Amino acid sequence: MYLADAGYRLTLVDRSPAPGTAQWWTYGCTHGGDDARMFTFTEMDGYNNTDFHGGVPTWFRRPVTDCGWLAREPWSLTPQEHAWIQAFESVPSWLARAYTADVFALSAEAGREWSALRARLPHLFEDVVLTDGILRVYTDPDHLRAATARHRSIGALLGEVTPADIARDHPALARAAGAGALAGGVLVPGFTLNVHRFTERLVAHLVDRGARFHWRTPVTGVRRDAHGALVGFDCAVPVPEHAHVIASPGVAGAALLRGTPCEGRVHGVLGGWMRVDNRDPALRTSLKVARRGHVTEDANITVARDGDGRSVLIVGSGYGYIGTSDSPDERQLAAIRAGIANTISQLFPGSAAPAPSSRTHDNYAFKYCVRPWTATSLGLYHVEPRQMGRTAPHQGGLFIVTGGHNTGGFAQSPAIGRAVLASVCGTSHPMHTLYHPERHPAPAARFAPLSLSSPA
Numbered sequence: 099m100y101l102a103d104a105g106y107r108l109t110l111v112d113r114s115p116a117p118g119t120a121q122w123w124t125y126g127c128t129h130g131g132d133d134a135r136m137f138t139f140t141e142m143d144g145y146n147n148t149d150f151h152g153g154v155p156t157w158f159r160r161p162v163t164d165c166g167w168l169a170r171e172p173w174s175l176t177p178q179e180h181a182w183i184q185a186f187e188s189v190p191s192w193l194a195r196a197y198t199a200d201v202f203a204l205s206a207e208a209g210r211e212w213s214a215l216r217a218r219l220p221h222l223f224e225d226v227v228l229t230d231g232i233l234r235v236y237t238d239p240d241h242l243r244a245a246t247a248r249h250r251s252i253g254a255l256l257g258e259v260t261p262a263d264i265a266r267d268h269p270a271l272a273r274a275a276g277a278g279a280l281a282g283g284v285l286v287p288g289f290t291l292n293v294h295r296f297t298e299r300l301v302a303h304l305v306d307r308g309a310r311f312h313w314r315t316p317v318t319g320v321r322r323d324a325h326g327a328l329v330g331f332d333c334a335v336p337v338p339e340h341a342h343v344i345a346s347p348g349v350a351g352a353a354l355l356r357g358t359p360c361e362g363r364v365h366g367v368l369g370g371w372m373r374v375d376n377r378d379p380a381l382r383t384s385l386k387v388a389r390r391g392h393v394t395e396d397a398n399i400t401v402a403r404d405g406d407g408r409s410v411l412i413v414g415s416g417y418g419y420i421g422t423s424d425s426p427d428e429r430q431l432a433a434i435r436a437g438i439a440n441t442i443s444q445l446f447p448g449s450a451a452p453a454p455s456s457r458t459h460d461n462y463a464f465k466y467c468v469r470p471w472t473a474t475s476l477g478l479y480h481v482e483p484r485q486m487g488r489t490a491p492h493q494g495g496l497f498i499v500t501g502g503h504n505t506g507g508f509a510q511s512p513a514i515g516r517a518v519l520a521s522v523c524g525t526s527h528p529m530h531t532l533y534h535p536e537r538h539p540a541p542a543a544r545f546a547p548l549s550l551s552s553p554a
């Protein structure tokens with residue numbers, strides 16, 4: 099959208115079917131997941147150990163069933179996946195704190211951009227169940243204290259609430275608060291929306307501006323010459339030599355990333371989705387729920403509408419590392435599903451699954467999508483020139499790769515748009531260096547394969 103607004107002619111190719119026309123498993127993360135996303139200043143986060151006194155984080159090695167994040171059989175992990183996990187574990191706490199601060203700075207930029215977009219293009223945000231302000235609730239008092247301090251330190255704290263405040267101001271949570279399930283919460287700035295309704299509007303907006311979309315159109319390879327220079331793309335839609343090419347392929351980008359320093363850095367961490375009726379007393383504020391020590395420790399609960407306009411709550415939660423594979427272990431997936439169901443029953447006792455809607459995509463018991471994740475928790479931003487002309491080679495357009503934004507790809511997207519626009523205009527943007535793929539050494543090059551036990 100930033101490129102279209104700046105006057106660039108856009109052609110978009112996506113290997114998935116047009117949104118809303120096929121089953122969820124045929125899509126990437128944004129459209130394969132449910133119709134809900136949240137912006138908060140900590141949405142994309144650092145997941146490495148940031149505690150000076152903390153030990154090596156082991157959650158990528160422990161199965162989900164043991165409150166870890168591993169959703170594969172340990173024996174099935176490849177040497178590259180072991181190396182990626184070790185790279186994750188090896189980020190020292192001081193560096194992880196610096197990386198997290200950079201991620202948050204880019205989210206702050208994205209926050210300003212989201213506000214500007216809402217003012218400049220209000221039609222994009224109409225009828226998308228835009229809901230302002232997020233209530234974060236915690237089950238553990240120590241976790242609540244730490245989270246309150248964290249949000250205060252980055253200027254993202256609107257207020258603190260006790261269980262009694264929660265029961266009074268949010269009757270939908272009164273039973274949970276009354277039963278002692280919540281230690282309290284904080285109100286933070288942010289918003290949620292129905293992301294599929296939003297992207298529908300965004301696609302229409304771009305088509306109005308002359309953009310052409312080609313669905314079910316994979317880019318199957320990147321062609322390089324003997325020196326590694328990028329000379330072309332394998333795609334049914336011709337790519338002119340002088341065109342800039344921006345690749346944002348989520349977790350499925352191996353073919354596009356080959357030969358770039360992003361290769362091997364993006365692994366998959368799935369999260370699950372379920373829906374419940376938003377009955378009287380209905381929840382009006384979207385939630386972030388933190389259940390320390392629980393199998394699905396973090397959940398986003400978004401106030402939403404189904405295809406027939408009925409109010410529902412969409413719950414997205416759980417972390418399941420699947421690395422470079424596309425299929426999780428069924429037992430671990432079942433544990434995530436059970437964890438989400440348990441969160442729902444704790445917060446909304448007696449709630450029911452919604453009645454089927456006339457929009458088939460609303461109707462599922464449980465589904466998941468896979469977040470693109472890096473070992474450093476930093477996103478990736480790579481730029482290289484394309485080469486044109488066989489006899490007298492000279493520089494064509496740019497090839498730009500973005501991705502790996504873990505839990506905040508939606509939240510950070512306007513900052514990513516700004517960074518891409520800066521590259522094609524020849525100006526600088528902090529993302530170009532902060533998310534440079536070689537800011538941290540390549541996991542595969544640096545680490546030998548590991549045994550399955552935790553490192554000393």
Ligand SMILES: Cc1cc2nc3c(=O)[nH]c(=O)nc-3n(C[C@H](O)[C@H](O)[C@H](O)COP(=O)(O)OP(=O)(O)OC[C@H]3O[C@@H](n4cnc5c(N)ncnc54)[C@H](O)[C@@H]3O)c2cc1C
Nearest residue numbers: 113114126127128136317347348369414505506507508509
């Ligand atoms: C449970 C859950 C809850 C979440 N909640 C939030 C939230 O509240 N806020 C937030 O900001 N983020 C959230 N996220 C994360 C967010 O959904 C992701 O960060 C984001 O969707 C990633 O977007 P993407 O464009 O990078 O990848 P994708 O959405 O996967 O898009 C990549 C696209 O590239 C296409 N593609 C791939 N390879 C090729 C190829 N070779 N040729 C052509 N096309 C190709 C795919 O078809 C796909 O359409 C959540 C994730 C989960 C799992």
